[in-house]
Amino acid sequence: MRVTVKLFATFRDGRFKVEEKNLSEDSQVLDVLQLLNILPEEVAICLVNGRDVKEQHVLNDGDTIALFPPVGGG
Template identity: 40%
Template sequence: MKVTVRYFARYRSLVGKGEEEVELPEGATVRDLIEKLKELHPVLKNEVFAEDDDLADVNVSRNGRYVRFDEILKDGDIVALFPPVSGG
């Protein structure tokens, strides 16, 4: 199956593009997608998602709705990655 990944803010700068299509096996989860993205873009592994615990440092939406990392993806989904927002 194919999903479209959209990168925002720091992720867009690190990856060097705003969007790409990624091929995944049927039944893949958001966590599986992130593992695939770390393979495709080692800078994400080194700078953003170094350990599984660091997955909490990324906000993920699927088709416009925030999701958990165990959410199962479907062909044609649009997944967006956002860095955590902070302020004060």
């Protein structure tokens, strides 16, 4: 299946802003993190199609994953 991965803030350093990834069926967010060499504890906000999820969340074809380190403001 294909998913879109969007990275933000320091996660972009040495990686990318947005890329499509091919994953095997039943992949979890955790698999994406491993692929990108990001530790789960580095992730503050993980959105799949705008919804907050945990790293065990199982992905579906066409999902958009957005990953943020701890950031905020206002």
